[in-house]
Amino acid sequence: MHDSELMARWRQGDAGGFEALVARWxxxxxxxxxxxxxxxxxxxxxxQEVFLRLYHAGPRYREAGSFPAWLxxxxxxxxxxxxxxxxxxxxxxADREPPDRAAAVEDVCxxxxxxxxxxxxxxxxxxxxxLVLVLRHDEGLGFEEMARLTGTPASTLKTRFAAALHRxxxxxxxxxxGPEEITP
Amino acid sequence: MNCPDVRACLPALAYGDLGSAEVLKxxxxxxxxxECRRQWEGLRAVRRLLDAAPAPAVSxxxxxxxxxxxxxxxxxxxxxxxxxxxxxxxxxxxxxxAVGLRLEVRVEAQQFVLRWGAPPAPPALPAPEAPxxxxxxxxxxxxxxxxxxxxxxxALAADARGRDDRQRQEIEALRRQVEEVxxxxxxAKRDVTALYQAQFPSGKGTQP
Numbered sequence: 001m002h003d004s005e006l007m008a009r010w011r012q013g014d015a016g017g018f019e020a021l022v023a024r025w026x027x028x029x030x031x032x033x034x035x036x037x038x039x040x041x042x043x044x045x046x047x048q049e050v051f052l053r054l055y056h057a058g059p060r061y062r063e064a065g066s067f068p069a070w071l072x073x074x075x076x077x078x079x080x081x082x083x084x085x086x087x088x089x090x091x092x093x094a095d096r097e098p099p100d101r102a103a104a105v106e107d108v109c110x111x112x113x114x115x116x117x118x119x120x121x122x123x124x125x126x127x128x129x130x131l132v133l134v135l136r137h138d139e140g141l142g143f144e145e146m147a148r149l150t151g152t153p154a155s156t157l158k159t160r161f162a163a164a165l166h167r168x169x170x171x172x173x174x175x176x177x178g179p180e181e182i183t184p
Numbered sequence: 185m186n187c188p189d190v191r192a193c194l195p196a197l198a199y200g201d202l203g204s205a206e207v208l209k210x211x212x213x214x215x216x217x218x219e220c221r222r223q224w225e226g227l228r229a230v231r232r233l234l235d236a237a238p239a240p241a242v243s244x245x246x247x248x249x250x251x252x253x254x255x256x257x258x259x260x261x262x263x264x265x266x267x268x269x270x271x272x273x274x275x276x277x278x279x280x281x282a283v284g285l286r287l288e289v290r291v292e293a294q295q296f297v298l299r300w301g302a303p304p305a306p307p308a309l310p311a312p313e314a315p316x317x318x319x320x321x322x323x324x325x326x327x328x329x330x331x332x333x334x335x336x337x338x339a340l341a342a343d344a345r346g347r348d349d350r351q352r353q354e355i356e357a358l359r360r361q362v363e364e365v366x367x368x369x370x371x372a373k374r375d376v377t378a379l380y381q382a383q384f385p386s387g388k389g390t391q392p
Binding site: 018019027030033040051055118119137143158162169172177 | 191195196198201223229230240242248256
């Protein structure tokens with residue numbers, strides 16, 4: 001059943017419509033929040049808050065709009081509000097010591113370390129770049145749909161997306177991870 | 185395509201956002217440019233890392249959503265009740281103040297009138313036509329005023345009589361003077377006639 005049909009059921013008083021939407025979208029929302037905030041430990045609470053706001057905002061949903069774009073807008077606002085409440089000083093990756101290439105590093109630890117570096121690099125991106133990267137990579141939204149969600153022209157979003165990817169590449173190279181070493 | 189143009193297209197190429205004609209041009213450039221090829225490999229690696237990042241496992245507790253929504257609605261209802269009570273209390277205070285001060289608020293043409301205190305005396309209405317009531321005993325204060333008025337009228341009347349008497353006396357005096365003058369004139373006339381007759385016994389002279 002399409003999202004708009006589930007919304008219609010819910011607005012007619014069928015709680016099953018709301019619960020079906022929660023079951024369908026809690027994973028993507030959690031993935032979005034995890035990438036957008038860079039803090040996996042706060043994702044469960046933020047996810048709960050997203051669907052609480054969705055519950056209150058349900059009567060204001062316009063059927064002509066895109067449900068995913070509307071939902072991600074709520075999630076982005078929740079993440080921003082959480083970021084305002086708890087300001088985290090970003091760790092400048094440039095100050096971190098590059099891993100000791102000579103030392104023998106277990107494969108699992110290396111991959112975990114690489115994942116942590118990437119997570120922090122994404123979290124340190126400026127919010128406009130981070131938002132378009134997460135929506136394009138994790139949620140697969142097209143630039144036109146993102147333009148409707150953010151109110152920003154699609155051409156600007158494309159530029160931001162390219163800038164975000166190049167920044168991540170440059171950060172990882174500065175940390176000593178060349179393309180041949182970046183194997184998940 | 186030159187290097188800056190190709191590097192600008194690499195993110196779109198990594199995510200399949202380029203058209204087939206552009207893809208061919210970019211791949212042709214990459215085949216002959218090591219630096220652009222290195223950047224392209226770096227972007228592909230970033231995408232692989234992003235794909236491999238685990239998504240946090242979350243299970244939203246719907247019952248908690250319903251409970252928190254009900255709590256939020258109850259808080260909002262209590263807030264609105266407090267606001268309504270405060271508004272009613274304020275309105276009651278304003279009404280009590282207006283009544284206590286006998287406040288009058290009126291909007292007229294080109295002016296806003298705000299008045300408090302005792303209202304002005306209403307304009308006197310014309311007395312309705314009614315039969316003359318029977319005279320009744322006036323209160324003491326009215327009797328005193330009437331007595332004073334009576335005395336004043338009498339005084340004025342006496343003054344008028346006095347003036348009238350004086351004028352009659354003056355007129356009488358003038359009348360007597362006129363009579364005396366007339367008498368003197370008669371006497372003088374008789375004397376002149378006697379003298380004439382004495383002078384002209386035959387009556388041949390001019391009569392005076």
